[in-house]
Amino acid sequence: MDKKITVALAGNPNTGKTTIFNALTGARQHVGNWPGVTVEKREGNREHKGAAIHVVDLPGVYSLTAYSLDELIARRFILEEKPDLVANIIDASNLERNLYLTTQLLEMGIPVVLVLNMMDMARSRGLQIDPEKLSTLLGVPVVPCIASRGEGIDAVMDTIVSVAAEHKPGVSLNYGREVEHAISTIEELLQNRPLPHKATPRWTAIKLLEDDEDMIEGHDEIAQDAAISEARMKSLAHLSNVYGDEAETVIADARYGFISGLMKDAVRKPATQRVSMSDRIDRVVLNRWLGIPIFLAVLYGLFQLAFTVSIPFMDWIDAGFGWLAERAIGVEGWFGALLRDGIIGGLGSVLVFVPVIFLLYIALSILEDCGYMARAAFVMDRLMHKIGLHGRSFVPMMLGFGCNVPAIMATRTIENPKDRLVTILVNPLMSCGARLPVYALLAGAFFTAHQGLVVFSMYAIGIVLAILLAWIFRKRLVRGESGHFVMELPPYRMPTIKGVALHTWERGRSFLVRAGTIIFSIVIVIWALDYSGALEPIGRVIAPIFAPTGFGQWQSAVTLVFGILAKEVVVGTFGTLLGTGEAGIGAALGSQLGWTPLIAYAFMVMTLIYVPCMATIAVTRRETGSWKWTFFMIGYTLVLGWILATLIFQIGRLFGG
Amino acid sequence: MLKQILDRLRDSNEPVNLADLSRELGVARSALDGMLMQLVRQGKLREVLQAPGEDCGHCSGCASGHGSPIEVKAYEVIT
């Protein structure tokens, strides 16, 4: 064997580097570690056209900065071991991104072969890459290949052998007059000195201007040298003066500028820029004017659907409990009362709404899984930003539709403590699944023809209030700057049955578990208190407070108090106190308490707004770490709920409601 | 390009959609991802994590504790 060639494979992750490494070396591989670290180092050998080729697989990296260990390993190997050449593996379908590493390899002044892998993917995306043009512009050979099919591997090997023989580096990037001047000033001072990692003076100069930690902190002999240090500081100040930005950014931008030029000259994108389906949908869904109406329409449709579909199921469950109630009539004494009023009346009345809750959860899961909810959050965030609010709080808000507890926990992702606090404080206004049985019960009884619309209005009121209060809180209570964001929306996807089922079950299960444990226990306690005659006096003390709202009966007052434990309990308490009877709770509300549709609506608004449930209060305390803000939340929701319910009832009465 | 991105974000009084940014700048999405990553490393942007990353043991909005069912990856400009 007359020639020995060492070639290092460098490339971004997922460009097919491993595939190419295997194709090049076959079975003759050796796996070890890079010196001093536990990062895997793979090497292999092969012979080609009379040359013994030693292949070293460098860690997959996007650039060669000092920010990560992998990048340090890669660049130190290239600098110190001085392989004969670097084969830069590129994903041709992501050329623009991959070329950034290429520019940094060229900077090192080492011979490079550009391996344009994944040409099949590039073609299927309609990209026409001109390898010759690319080769001319970069000053290095360019070899197209499809490694997964073994196409082009021989050509890669041929090129490796010929480039190793020539040993000619590629073009040297030009960073523009000012930067080049700075580089050459420092470069001159570096001439004829031993440089860290055996780097070239130009490369070292660039790194010094980039504030490269590895160059500055690790190498006092260079960085602390008076002349070099002074030249560097002067240059940095000058560049920052000229460009209004750090040299690091200016240099990176020069690389991007170079790449952008390459893309223009050597790549033809499909003539009519293909607008993806996703983009087309987004144009409508994210439209400045249509976005919010569409979101509201989607919500409305969701409730219409949930109600229409679930009614027969609810009727079946209702009939089931009716049948049970008939059987229970014969049971005597307190146990019979417990069975009829506590279990069937209390728990049964909540369980009747399981179908509508599950349907809501299914619909929410579909909207989430297909990617729509992320868009809705984006649209709402945009609105929030317009009125001076933080731009990233709507994801937790949307989660509130499921349950406020995880939604409040999700606010942890909001860095700014003030924005986070506001988002927590208004979160309970996003109507959760537990409040749905209350709406369903009352809408079903008092607004038969417009159930979906009435329930939708609760959610809409919740959203509007949340935005309004967030705005007020931000202005009055917690002032501060808002952030600037760029958001990446997930691609639209067809929801899978498995995914939707899983997400629905995750939410639905907790509802069932709560019904079987907390709600069941509470309903029993309520029944016992009622049976022993202790509830009515308590209710009568509280009831007058609610007189102006229309629901000033002691039963309603008791219901609201227990509803704080868990919102579904509102329905269960009515069931226990009024008995489900022949015609159901709805009818009993009318006949026993004298409720009208207006009172029912005021009560629904109250249920939406007033004091969040215990679990939400607990998580608020934990997440804010403050009793003050927790009590503030309890207080403002109670007052706001009362005021709105009163307004609705009083104004409605004027109009004869 | 990096400077353009930062300026565009700082000048905007609302969150910017990454897909729009990519179109405006004429930069492929994957390349833009790379630039954002670089800005993160330079300490100019902060990646905002999405999931609470913890199963709260309550009714799960975070599907089986695997994180938020609504994915929006976001970067915030560090001021």
Ligand SMILES: Nc1nc2c(ncn2[C@@H]2O[C@H](COP(=O)(O)OP(=O)(O)O)[C@@H](O)[C@H]2O)c(=O)[nH]1
């Ligand atoms: N379509 C296509 N896929 C490829 C090509 N080369 C590699 N792959 C696939 O891309 C994936 C990533 O390849 P791998 O070699 O592990 O990439 P690495 O992360 O750079 O080491 C694997 O599934 C390969 O089978 C190619 O030329 N065309």
